[in-house]
Amino acid sequence: MTDLQEPRRRALLPFLDLKRHGNRSHVTCFYKCGNACDSAIPNQSDNPTFADVVQTAFSRRNMLKAAGAGALIVAAGPLAPAAANERGPSGRPGGSTRGGALTFRPVEQNTLDELVTAQGYRYSVVMRWGDPVVAGAPEFDIARQTPEAQAKQFGYNCDYIGLLPLDDKDREALLVVNHEYTNEQLMFSGVATESSPTTPQQKRIAMMAHGISVVEVRRHGNTGEWRPVRNGRRNRRITADTPMEFTGPAAGSEYLRTKADPRGRTVLGTLNNCAGGQTPWGTTLHGEENFNQYFGPAAGPVADPERRLARYGISTSAAAGRRWHEVDPRFDVAAEPNEVNRFGWVVEVDPYDPTSRPKKRTAMGRFKHEGADVRIAEDGRVVAYSGDDERFDYIYKFVSKKKFRRGHDRASRAHNLTLLDEGDLYVAQFTGDSAAEIDGTGTLPSDGEFDGTGRWIPLVKNGASMVPGRKVDWVLTFTRLAADELSARGPEWAPTKMDRPEDIQVNPVNGRVYAALTNNTNRGVGTNPAADEANPRSRNRHGHIVEWKETAGAAGERFSWRIFLVAGDPSDPSTYFAGFDKTKVSAISCPDNVEFDPAGNLWISTDGSPSNLPGSNDGLYAVPTEGRERGQVKRFLTVPFGAECSGPLITRDARSVFVAVQHPGETDGSTVDAPSSTWPDRRRVNPFPRPSVAVAYRQDGGRVGS
Incomplete structure (x- = not known):
């Protein structure tokens, strides 16, 4: 544990089942997603139910078998353990996680106003809201903010973290960070509630606090600590006013044209960037998520x-x-x-070139992108996964038309920078093998697992729309509606409504894909869709994680899946930890972002542990995906009171874990004038919290986790 500086302590109690906005405070719901839970569920489509899809699949088995590779395969085998020669997205051999055992002692539940690490670790703050980023940026002064200053300073509410190397010794790198949203109550004095008016100046400051920061960082000595480089020549701020280009099939579409941009090819800014991804050609991807709340x-x-x-x-x-x-x-x-x-697009940024213009890649579709994680398929094409973070919405996959070119020459990189401009877009359908046994209680079916097979249903393929009566630019601009309309072709074309799909990552060791489904308290309530095998719990407050293996290659259209984790208090019979002994795991709620260490262990950051009421702060957890400890969730760190744990990022040498501490002190009634957190600065006069990126590392300089 780090030294605690006047920490705010709260009683430790188990998860409480109180009715509120999931596990978030009301103020977080207002600023983060515009009170989405108080609005009608956007997906009002009458897609066939999970059971209808299964029944149709079996009744049409012979017909579909004759239809070829595009058919729904219901006889595919279950998800099998990774073969010894299976290769992950990086091309590294797969296999066991031997040598990657998680040996740290779990952190206890707490509500301290401090970032608390496992024993033997420490942390340091890398960048805070308002820290200077580009040359000419003033030192931060919360009482003297201006839009011009904020456009040069580190933005608010950090989320996705990328780290791109600047040398081959892992000593210098570019830190790339999303700034998801702003909370004016914790930014400006006198803003007492969500409904308090803000001035035009404050609105402009908030616009400049959105976007992305690129900061040069350098390892401190021979440790896992990293520090920023003041006025690094590649440092950059991208804001709500930064010019960007549309690329791909929808660029120039009638749906993107405005009075200021009649050609529909240039847009100002990016908003509500949540998670993201890092490409093998040295760029970062940024998902525009809850953009709806600004309009x-x-x-x-x-x-x-x-x-x-x-x-x-x-x-x-x-x-x-x-x-x-x-x-x-x-x-x-x-x-x-x-x-x-x-x-609502995926934005690609080239951090190595601070003069480059970010690109919104329309071929990847428009929805509430949590992020976009990239892998290279067996045939060389690029595959990107993305969740649509909404109750009862879908999981998507993009497969590029062109192939990735290996090498560091200029021509190869120029080619790779176009890979996301063309390709096929799919939406996922999950089919369970025990549908009749799912009752919403979380009880495992008789075969001992929530599992089944799946199909990637094409929305756009080979440059053509697969949605009857719709053109490609319409499908890509209104992707949610396009996915809804697929079911008109029959139940076997219906995508599966999921419990808020968020971050999706590929395990570099076993090649499987892991998707975080944060929660959905509307599941099985009233006329809403009932529980199904891929979303097996009604009123799913604590979320779950699903894993799948692409059974026809990463670019193929079939997969087999199983649920890896059903989150919550381990004493709750509806929880599931990959079959591991539940008396030996840490309680976890609302998985949000996921990351892997080089050994293939899954790291999970949470968004929604009940930190605004007695319970536990959000945190970062680690869990093996293979071997005898598969499913043993262990809490590695917790973030300060009222904060969400975002990021995270583990360096290539596994000596550093970066986390984004988002919205510390964001609890109901907390303001700049009366904050519930003073992390990280601990100012004695006029204290206030600052969202920050922190890095945790072992005191002895070894690999984290093990």
Whole structure:
């Protein structure tokens, strides 16, 4: 444990089953996602149920078998252990996690206002909100903020973390960080509640606090600690006003054209960047998630005949709570109806070139991207997975048309920078093998696992739309609606409604894919979809993790899957830890971001442990995916009071774990003037919290975890 500086202590109690916005505080729900849980569920499609898909699959088995590779395969075998020669996305041989045993002692549940690490570890803060990033940035002064200063300083609410090497010895690198959203109550004095008005100046500051930061960092001595390089020549801030380009099939589409950009090819800024990914060609990917909350009509309702707005959770009756249209009319959907369509994409950034223009890759579809994780398929094509973070929404896969070129020459990199411009887009369908036994209680079926097979249903393939009556640019711009409409072709074309799909990562050792499903308290409630084998628990407050293996190659259309983890208090009979003894695991709730260490252990950061009430702060957990300890979840660190643990990132040498400490002190009633957290600065006069990136490392300089 680190030295605690006047920590805020709370009683330690088990998870409480109180009705509120999932496990979040109300203020977090307002600023993070625009109170999505208080709105109607955007997915109102009448997709066939899980059971209907299974029944149809069996009744049409012979017909589908004759249909070829595109058919639903129901006879595929279960998910088998990785073969010794199976290769992960990096090309490294697969196999066991021998030598990667997790030997640290788990951190106890706590509500301290401190980042608490496992014994034998320490941490340091790398970058704080407001720290200077680019040359000319002033030192941060919360009482004297300006948009111009914030555009040069580290942004607010850090999330995704990327680390790109600047040398071959892992001593210098580029730290790339998303800034998801702002909380004006914790940024400006006098903003007492979510409904308190903010000034035009404060709105502009908030816009500049969104986006992405690129910061040169350097390892400190021979430790796992990293420190920023002041005024690094590649340092950069990307904000809500940074010019970006559309690429791919929807670029120039009628749906992306605005008065300011009649060609539909240039957009200002990126918003609500949540998770992301790092490519083998040295770029980073950033998912635009809850972009809907920034838009709405300034006055009066607007028509929405195709539900293009409602399907994305965008208000048709009133301006968003942030009221950014008061300083920039493009956020008024009545005045500029297509501007909202210019957000919800995957943004690719080249951190090595601070003069490069970020690209919004339309071939990857538009929805609430949690992130985009990339692997190289056996045939050389690029595969990217992305979850749509919404109740009852879908999991997607993109497969590039062109193949990745290995090598570090200029021509290869120029080619690879175009890989995400063309390709096939799929949506996932999960089919269980014990559908009749799923009752919503989380009870395992008689075969001992929640598992089955799956199909990647094409939305766009070989440059053509697979949605009847829809053109490619429509499918890519309104991807949610396009996925809904697939079921018109029959139950076997219906994608599976999931419990808030978030981060998705590929295990570098066994090649399997792991997806975090954060929660869905609406599952099985009223007329909402009932529990199914891929989402086996009604009122799923604590979430789960599913793993799958691509059975026809990474670029193929079939997979086999099983649930790896059903989160919650281990004493709850509905929880499941890959079959491991539940008396020996740490309680975990609301898995959000996932990461792997070089040994193939899964690291999970959480978003929603009940930190605003007695219980436990959010944290970072580690769990083996193979061997006798498979499923033994252990809490590695916890973040300060009111914070969410985001990131995370483990360095190639496994000597450092970066985490993004997002929204410390974001509890109901907490403000700059009366904060519930003072981390990390511990100011004695006018204290306030600052979202920050921290790095944890072993005191003896060894590999983390083991």
